[in-house]
Amino acid sequence: MKKSTLVNSLIFIFFLSSIFGCAKRNLVYFSDIEPGSDFSTQITDYPEPTIKEGDLLKITVSSLNPESNLLFNAGVMSSTEGDRMMNAAVPINEGYLVDKNGQVNFPVLGMVVLEGLTKEEAIEKMAQRLEEYIKDPIVNVQYLNFKITVIGEVANPNTFTLDTDRITILEALGLAGDMTEYGKRENVLVIRDEEGVRKAVRLNLNNRDILNSPYFMLHQNDVVYVEPDKIKAVQASTNQRSLAVFGLLASIGIAVLFNLRFYFE
Incomplete structure (x- = not known):
């Protein structure tokens, strides 16, 4: 008995x-780095985001010709302080939408294909086209709707529109208030549309190898999903x-x- x-x-x-x-869950990021020890790794040359259909771009042109500046910028900028004051009330360019054919409709130039190019490549292409009309143009290209979405076991799940095109997965989690204690740090999903293919990649944020992952730096429209553990x-x-x-x-x-x-x- x-x-x-x-x-x-x-x-x-x-x-x-x-x-x-x-x-039981490992709540420590990069837990494979020993406490009290230093770790260094070569900074990876991450793939730059490329322009995609649906992107909204701010394209500004600067030159020594005030008239050309007004023509190509719809009053965004001009070459002299007097002109800037005169045009201060002119509405700022709301951006150029990349259509389903990967093109933007730019003043004078007409339809210009920018899809598939990085920002630097787009700047170079626009400058080459503009040289037919103005001398030594300086072109700047910015994303106006660069956004990422963070959902799942985070404090503040949301879609965030950024004023930069460089954001790491750690920064994205920071915007969302970090993971809760129920979030699987060893199994974070990143969903990305790339060249007509939708990819889903799982990342282990407990592991320092994530620092060299091509998905450490996020691209526009990426979705980060933090899976809950079984208890949650x-x-x-x-x-x-x-x-x-x-x-x-x-x-x-x-x-x-x-x-x-x-x-x-």
Whole structure:
């Protein structure tokens, strides 16, 4: 009888340890870097984002010719302080939309294909085209709708529109208020549309190798999804949570009854 009681007690302890063992999670980023030690790695030349259909671009042109500046910038900028003051009330260019053919409709130049080019390549192409009309043009290209989305087990899931085209996955998580304690840092999903293909890549933020991943630097329209662990998944469902609690109480009750039975026999 004592042997049976001991077996039941061990089963009960194992049951409880298995439940609480599931809740254990490594909450430390780059946990494979030893505490108190230094780590360095060569900065990777990450692939630059390329211009895609649906991007909204701010394209400005500067030259020594005030009239040309007004023509190509719709009053955004001019070459002298007096002209800047005169045109201060002129609405700022709202941007050029990249259409389904990968083109923008630019003043005088007409339709210009920019899809598939990096910002630097787009600047070079625009400058070459503009040299037919103005001398030594200085072109600047910026994204106006560069956005990333962070969802899942983060404090503030949202879509963020940025004023830069360079953002790391860590910065994106920072914008979203960081992961909750239920977020799987070892299994973060990045979804990216690239050259007509939608890719989903899993990243381990507990591992320092992520610093050299081509997905460490995000591109426009990337979606970062932080998956919840099993405990949170159960808690998310009222029915499942109730079943879990009921199952735990039932197991405790059964174990107690068995122990009491053998005790009184």
